[in-house]
Amino acid sequence: MREEGLTFEMVKERYQSVNDQFQSDQEVPIPIKQLFVYPIRGIPGIEVQSVELGNHGVRYDRIFVIVSADDKTPLTGDNFPKLAGLTQKIVNSGQAKTLIVSSKSERLQ
Numbered sequence: 001m002r003e004e005g006l007t008f009e010m011v012k013e014r015y016q017s018v019n020d021q022f023q024s025d026q027e028v029p030i031p032i033k034q035l036f037v038y039p040i041r042g043i044p045g046i047e048v049q050s051v052e053l054g055n056h057g058v059r060y061d062r063i064f065v066i067v068s069a070d071d072k073t074p075l076t077g078d079n080f081p082k083l084a085g086l087t088q089k090i091v092n093s094g095q096a097k098t099l100i101v102s103s104k105s106e107r108l109q
Contacts, residue, residue: 039090039099040064042076042083046090060090060097 036045041062052059066075066083077083091098 037061040088043086043088046088
């Protein structure tokens with residue numbers, strides 16, 4: 001007995017429709033519900049209303065990484081889950097921007 005749902009033909013037809021849209025010269029608006037930047041890789045991101053684009057993509061996104069003092073291995077949420085307890089925010093300080101990182105509870109070691 002066959003399960004109800006998408007068939008190969010349905011997926012193929014939908015893919016072709018989307019593919020045709022992106023191969024046309026028309027711009028296709030894409031709705032964005034939320035937008036985040038992650039200045040420090042591995043720490044939960046900062047929700048923003050807009051972003052600035054630079055030469056290498058979104059400005060202030062993944063420009064820092066925390067590494068292990070022992071072997072310089074990059075720390076991520078996968079190998080150091082305590083990073084999820086940190087928060088980060090960007091504060092305008094006149095012409096400069098300041099990145100503030102804080103912990104909600106414990107001191108990280």
